[in-house]
Amino acid sequence: MDQDGNQEDAFQISGQALWQWRQWAQQVAIAASVPSSELDWFLLALTGLDRLTLRLGAGKAGGSRQFDQAKRASLVSLKRPLTELTALWQQRVQQQVPVQYLVGETPWRQFQLTVSPAVLIPRPETEELIEVAIARVGHTDLALGHWADLGTGSGAIALGLAAAFPQATVHAVDISADALAIAHHNAERYQMAGRIQFYQGSWFNPLEPLQHQLSAVVSNPPYIPTATLAQLQPEVAHHEPHLALDGGSDGLNSLRHLVATAPNYLKPGGLWLVELMQGQAADVVALLRQQNFCEPQVHRDLAGIERFVSAMCAPEAAFSGSLR
Ligand code: GLN
Numbered sequence: 001m002d003q004d005g006n007q008e009d010a011f012q013i014s015g016q017a018l019w020q021w022r023q024w025a026q027q028v029a030i031a032a033s034v035p036s037s038e039l040d041w042f043l044l045a046l047t048g049l050d051r052l053t054l055r056l057g058a059g060k061a062g063g064s065r066q067f068d069q070a071k072r073a074s075l076v077s078l079k080r081p082l083t084e085l086t087a088l089w090q091q092r093v094q095q096q097v098p099v100q101y102l103v104g105e106t107p108w109r110q111f112q113l114t115v116s117p118a119v120l121i122p123r124p125e126t127e128e129l130i131e132v133a134i135a136r137v138g139h140t141d142l143a144l145g146h147w148a149d150l151g152t153g154s155g156a157i158a159l160g161l162a163a164a165f166p167q168a169t170v171h172a173v174d175i176s177a178d179a180l181a182i183a184h185h186n187a188e189r190y191q192m193a194g195r196i197q198f199y200q201g202s203w204f205n206p207l208e209p210l211q212h213q214l215s216a217v218v219s220n221p222p223y224i225p226t227a228t229l230a231q232l233q234p235e236v237a238h239h240e241p242h243l244a245l246d247g248g249s250d251g252l253n254s255l256r257h258l259v260a261t262a263p264n265y266l267k268p269g270g271l272w273l274v275e276l277m278q279g280q281a282a283d284v285v286a287l288l289r290q291q292n293f294c295e296p297q298v299h300r301d302l303a304g305i306e307r308f309v310s311a312m313c314a315p316e317a318a319f320s321g322s323l324r
Contacts (some may be wrong), residue, residue, distance in 0.1 A: 008229035011078040018076045021291055024042040025089050032093040042092070046085060047104035048077035050262065096234040108156050110163065113186050115154050121155035122245035126220055129275055130160040132299045133218060134307050142271055143167060145215040150203050151175075152260065153244055155183025155196070162187075162195045168215065170196045173206055177245065204265050205255060216271035217262050221254035223276045224248040252283060253275075259287045268315035273308065281306040 027033050040054050045255045071142050078085065091097040100106040100121045105114050108122040109130065137143050143165045150156040152172035162170045168226055172187075174180050178196050187193040199206035207214070236245070247253050255276060262272050272293060276284060281298040288296045291310035301307035 011081050012075040014084055015076050017082070018049070018078075018239055021082060021085070026088070028093050029300045034093050038099045038308070039089075039091070041099050042085075042089065042103060045105065046079045046088075070270060071120050077121065095238075098235045098241055101239060108154075111156070111159055111186070111190060112180055113154050113156055113159070114189065116178070116182055117239060118176060118180050118241065119154040120220075120240055122154055125303070126156065126275055127160070127303075128299075128301055129273065129308055130164050131155060131308060133161065133216065133271070133273055134164050134296055136271055136273065136310050137165070142215045142269075145169070145267075146171060146210055146213055147212075148173065148207060148214055148217045148265070150219040151221050151244065151254075152183050152198075152218060153220075153322050155186040157220060158183065158196050159186060159190060159192055163191050163216060168195075171199065171207055172196050173199045173201055173203065173208065173215075175202050176241070179241075179244075192269075203254075204261050207265060212267055214265050214267060214270055214274075216273065217258070218271075219254075219258055219265060220246070220275040221316060223251045223280060225249060225251040232247065233316060250282065251280060253279065255284050255289060259284065259291050259293075260274060262290060263293075263313055266313035268313060272313060272314040273310040274302070274307055277307075278305050283308050284309045285311075289301050 022039065022043065023299055026036055029039055039064065040051075043049050043054060044051065054092075080088075088102045092099055092102055098121055098324045100115050101117055104116065107113075109127050112120060139257045144167045147161050147165065147168045148171045149161060150173050152158050152174045155172055158172035159168045161168065172180075172183055174183065180200055184193065196267055210269055222243065222245050224232070224247055226246050226249055228251070229246055246259050247255070255274060258272075258274060265320055266272065272288070274284070285296045285298065288309070292314045294314045296309065296311040298306050299308040299310065
């Protein structure tokens with residue numbers, strides 16, 4: 001049984017049959033310019049094969065004869081029937097469906113998160129958003145109290161924050177009920193449903209009772225300029241939710257909204273932290289300064305791209321917010 005209580009290993013085929021299937025899948029992948037590493041990802045998720053066996057090429061000609069014979073004779077377990085694997089792999093190569101949607105999950109930080117086309121697939125660079133939060137909070141009491149993840153999608157950031165700040169309560173908001181169902185499921189997978197509260201609504205709206213009380217607000221909002229969306233890889237442009245990607249004509253619509261509204265919700269000295277794309281950091285820092293935020297900082301991702309902006313809510317900004 002896996003963590004979701006599904007029956008695994010329900011189907012078995014010979015190592016040799018699976019190896020032949022893999023050769024077919026590799027050929028169609030090469031013809032469609034799909035990296036063969038994705039096929040390994042697919043097989044690791046949907047079969048009982050492990051990384052080493054895939055690497056050594058079980059059942060493949062050219063391996064050690066003894067090893068090879070043992071593997072050909074042995075049975076490999078599948079989580080779905082082979083015909084279903086074939087249909088799924090065809091979706092990967094013909095319709096450019098992301099492999100994460102096909103297998104229904106993705107690794108992200110210490111989690112294996114359920115994903116569906118209702119949610120953006122959590123990206124590796126977003127894993128670093130949690131590190132930025134940890135660094136900015138340090139040993140302060142921001143680690144306690146109420147944290148918000150706005151536009152939670154799969155719940156990745158909410159789970160990452162809940163794990164990084166064990167004494168915080170995380171409030172995860174999304175406008176999409178389908179996304180929230182996935183996020184809630186992910187929280188349950190990691191026994192975090194008691195630490196994270198879920199709300200359906202737009203940005204801060206459902207958090208009205210927490211005005212001026214948040215220790216931090218964190219978000220990976222949609223930030224791609226509308227005109228750029230169509231130029232993204234087909235996997236993203238055709239299959240991921242535009243609601244989670246489309247940031248309006250200059251990509252900054254949601255970021256502007258988060259700068260303007262956060263002072264009403266953050267406590268004095270509270271942390272504001274977002275992800276954005278290359279070329280947007282300077283504009284967002286300027287917006288934060290206009291709104292009286294303190295200590296704006298730009299953080300690069302591991303690829304060296306300016307990817308995150310953080311700032312502290314000034315006491316006077318929080319105060320003037322309360323007069324509005
Ligand atoms: N990083 C995502 C991408 O490259 C975009 C995520 C977002 O808009 N927040 O597609």
